[in-house]
Amino acid sequence: MDRRVFMAGAGIAAIRPSSLLSSGRRIGSDVPRQLSHRTARLRRLDDFMGGGDTYEMYAKELEETTRLANEGVYSEATGRGLRGIIAEQAQLAGWAAYDAGQYDGARRHYMTALAAARAAGDSGLEANSLAFLAYLEWTEGGGSGVQFATAGYDALGADTAPVVRALLADRLAWQHATTGNGREADYALKVAEEAIHEQGKEPSPDWAYWVDADEISIMTGRCWAELRRPLRAIPALEDALSRYADTMARDKALYLSWLASAYLDAGEVEQATEITGRVLDLSEGLASVRPMGRAHIMVKRLEPHRSLAPVGALLERAGA
Template sequence: MTGHEPPTALPRELLERPDVRSALATHDFGTVFHVARTEAGISYSMIAAECGIKPERVGTLAKGHGKVTTFEKVVRIADAFRIPGRMVGLASRPWEAPPEDAAPRREFLKTTAAASLAVGLPELSRPSAGGRVGSDLPEKLRQRTARLRRLDDVLGGGDTFRTYLGEYQSTRALLRARSYTEETGRGLLSVLAEQAQQAGWAAFDGGRHAEARGLYEASHKAATDARDAPLAGNALAFLAYQELPGDRQAGVQIAARSCATAGPDAAPGVRALLYERLAWAHAVAGNADETERALEAAQDALNEADGAPQPDWAAWVDETELQIMSGRCWTELRRPLRAVPVLETALARYDDSHARDKALYLSWLADSYLAAGEVEQAATVAGRALALSSGVASVRPRERLEPVLRRLGEHQALPAVAEVLDMARS
């Protein structure tokens, strides 16, 4: 196959066009067939011959009627049009260039992320030994922390933990060794709480669970001492997440306490974040009604957003994130008919550059497809998650995929399943 260029191969500029990319992501091949004929001059009869579909069926799909749903047809269409596997939820096809080795990919991401962060990273003038800290230092540190937080968009905790921990330790040493006003001290404690949460998250993501718990507890104390209720609530939300799925009821109680601690006057984005984490705790505990109420509370909080600035540590929570959390919750509650549509819609908008997070979210989609009995589709999605997580220094995508892969093993006679299991082994 690698040496044959089919007559239906689409030009790269068409494949990269936003409307075509969107159609491919949702397996809307009728749109692809229409574009192929009208803009690439590929006849329906040629498409039919290469894709193994009857000509009249090609025309019907191009008019927007019907959908291609079988794994074999998706593969055949991808090969006929030379659509890279990643664009339709498949592993790389044999005719594609060999995937980059994971280590160079990770090093490239680390280097480019560090380079971009270096531009505009607030420079700090540290006071000399025994010197007094200026009132502007907490805000400078907060800006620096926000900037460094962007590393988490592209790198896993295995790569970021030492960086985040170093920032936390530096601020903690400054608090102990320098003098400052009471107001500046509270500001520094608030920043310390943020830094401890970020370092704790990286530790958790890298599989360092004991260190994560210690950092979350330190964050809660610092935020409480700083009288920063939203950050104190967020520290509890992290602790609740850590508690699950071991002690589920304790996780629910801590998550509920996190919402109460932040209070009704917290910024909308903060309340949305804490309520969606409460929803997750209820879902893991099997509490469907409570899950739905928490998701509704998160949506209500988002609806209150009026464009006012949100704390940077909560600014990533938006409609797409809430949709994904909703899909994750319904997956945990074994409601695939509710989970699949919302996850499909949200993930179609979620960029592959957020490889770790998208791989994680795809694992829940694969899980729901399995629960619905759609084994081949589950295998396709699991393969996409495996490909995305390759080279990311996070233990969580593979941990989440393991039970899905084990259940897929019951269907290994299916070609789609055999392919993804072989991919997992390699």
């Protein structure tokens, strides 16, 4: 889908942050709210588009909001609001860069987000920035992500929204699972499961809008798949994926890849092969390096079973 058409359909206003900077450079108290609503609409694009499609858009938005904050005149409260928006937008830009395989750019944006979140006094955004850095460290260097994820969870304040606490526990569980810490991963997953069903006193932040019980189930399945516990992984993944539309192709492809891995660990080679084929289907044309990367991991794991007709056909397709 043409992203300009998609943006129009999503109701993203034509007004840009820099246009809010008047000739007198005075920024009103309602500007952070306006930018928050715009950022929320931009954030939804990530549900359907890969980082290669959204990165420039997010980076430009961040650039203009940063200019607004640097050149404008405003109250202390408005300044905190602007720094919070910068943190959110830097996280968006960092995530898109990460999804597109631009890891140096992702790190720069995440560090910007961390500094802005601290300047805004927002412990949730600070924690989320650290969790993003944990993912990046895991991708580039393995187990070092645990330190960032732990720091992120520890940064949460006493008044943190339950959904944010669930998200940070969820991400901590993943880091422990990928380093083989089964007991710690299990504990963090239980914390996330409990938190996601709590009722918060205040509205949850929009940047965590996608975190729900299915997200916790998906992460539970992924963690157990990484820990080679397929009997725990398969039910959690299949239940949540039954409610995932193919329009969310990137995420569905990624999660299916862990389901395929779990089936292979369970000795169900044909089922693992069929699901890996679905991963390849969903990965085609995505502006994201991650789904196809996961598909290649599964293809390599299936190589010893090449003599089976379905596996041979899949390997031939992957090679082509």
